[in-house]
Amino acid sequence: MTKVFMTVNGKAVSGEVEGRTLLSSFLREGLGMTGTHVGCDTSQCGACVVHVDGKPVKSCTVFAADVAGASVKTIEGMANADGSLNVLQQAFQDHHGLQCGFCTPGMVMSSAALLAENPKPSEAEVRHYLDGNICRCTGYHNIVKAVMAASGQDVSALAAE
Amino acid sequence: MHNFDFAKPTTIADAAKALAADGAQALSGGQTLIPTMKQRLAAPGVLVSLTGIAEMQGVCIGDGGLHIGAATPHAVVAKEAKAHYPALADLAGGIGDPAVRSRGTIGGSVANNDPAACYPSAVLASGATVVTNKRKIAADDYFQGLFTTALEEGEFITEVVFPIPQRAAYVKFNQPASRFALTGVFVAKFADGVRVAVTGAGNDGVFRWTEAEAALSANFSAAVISGLTVDPSGMNTDLHGSAAYRANLVKVLTGRAVTAAG
Numbered sequence: 001m002t003k004v005f006m007t008v009n010g011k012a013v014s015g016e017v018e019g020r021t022l023l024s025s026f027l028r029e030g031l032g033m034t035g036t037h038v039g040c041d042t043s044q045c046g047a048c049v050v051h052v053d054g055k056p057v058k059s060c061t062v063f064a065a066d067v068a069g070a071s072v073k074t075i076e077g078m079a080n081a082d083g084s085l086n087v088l089q090q091a092f093q094d095h096h097g098l099q100c101g102f103c104t105p106g107m108v109m110s111s112a113a114l115l116a117e118n119p120k121p122s123e124a125e126v127r128h129y130l131d132g133n134i135c136r137c138t139g140y141h142n143i144v145k146a147v148m149a150a151s152g153q154d155v156s157a158l159a160a161e
Numbered sequence: 162m163h164n165f166d167f168a169k170p171t172t173i174a175d176a177a178k179a180l181a182a183d184g185a186q187a188l189s190g191g192q193t194l195i196p197t198m199k200q201r202l203a204a205p206g207v208l209v210s211l212t213g214i215a216e217m218q219g220v221c222i223g224d225g226g227l228h229i230g231a232a233t234p235h236a237v238v239a240k241e242a243k244a245h246y247p248a249l250a251d252l253a254g255g256i257g258d259p260a261v262r263s264r265g266t267i268g269g270s271v272a273n274n275d276p277a278a279c280y281p282s283a284v285l286a287s288g289a290t291v292v293t294n295k296r297k298i299a300a301d302d303y304f305q306g307l308f309t310t311a312l313e314e315g316e317f318i319t320e321v322v323f324p325i326p327q328r329a330a331y332v333k334f335n336q337p338a339s340r341f342a343l344t345g346v347f348v349a350k351f352a353d354g355v356r357v358a359v360t361g362a363g364n365d366g367v368f369r370w371t372e373a374e375a376a377l378s379a380n381f382s383a384a385v386i387s388g389l390t391v392d393p394s395g396m397n398t399d400l401h402g403s404a405a406y407r408a409n410l411v412k413v414l415t416g417r418a419v420t421a422a423g
Contacts, residue, residue, distance in 0.1 A: 002167070018164050019164055019165045019166055019167035019208060020163070020164045020198075022195075042196055043192065043195075043260075043261065046258070046260060049260050055236065055263040056259055056263055057260050057264050058264075061191060061192060061195045062191065062195075062264060063167065063191070063195070063208075063210075065167045065169070066167070066169065066188070066191070066210050066212065068169075110259065110260065113259065129259055131258045131259075131340070132258025132259060132260050132261060132340075
């Protein structure tokens, strides 16, 4: 076991990890932050996406020890300072961008990464960017709509299902 | 997965020392190796991360063309190679998905030499040089079959140097579940001839389609491809596509790549 230090949602954290401890396990079991979901554990589904130094990564496919010292942001760090939902989260609620909700943490984190690098994406760009996030309820239309709405674009003409 | 000792050196020299240990394995972005270890198809005793080595990061123009540090993630290549070698940047920007591109690296992809990976086709079609901690290896000598390369025990890639072609394009037919290339073709036109490399199709990994190279060197036009035939006997067959289907894809995608290269 080795001790790793990192910043998670702005707070300094540390914990004992084995070499094989995944970032997703460190967050969920080490820090008790279960907002990050593990869907497939094979880097296919994207439910476990978090940001490491501002970049989206699949936390089930990164060793905690390999990102020691990094700044990590998870779904728990997305709400506004007063605890209310941020613009993107609120848009998911307003546009029914979640059904069972299992994929939502990853969808929100991937979408936030998209909007950070491309503040006004087209519908095609949103769909392309979310290629690595799978919704087992197949609720993609409203997820895309929520991301478009969160970027401040008119979504009245987008398909609603 | 089985446990291991983890090391994260910050220099090439220290990485070479760590990788000289018995049972040591290099780890780059881990987007292939970690899933492989979860399946217990690999169980290294020591894992040596190469992502903390500053001299193995980044994209720059230098002797021989575009130098890309082996530990540079696909997302960075997609952005930083764009102005110098757009076809290579496009290839990097089409690997996996955004989260995979944040972690996966060129060195990891080229060292693994997955028969359906994108990068080997760019390295081979560009006639790139694979630079390791020990020597420089020409692309034509480097790729040696499925998951097989010229790399020796304890040897690891430090950078890849790409000569920049006059025109080039990569066209991939996606396997939508894995996001690997069912077949992908990289065409590169240099002053002294054209090189065509194919990934995803050959049953011995990435290969050069020399017949197309000769035809395109004489006349760089998609029309010349329609007169050629691809022998399906050397192609992969699996549930996603037969050998004949892949042979056809090689031809179709080569034509599209020539058109895209302009």
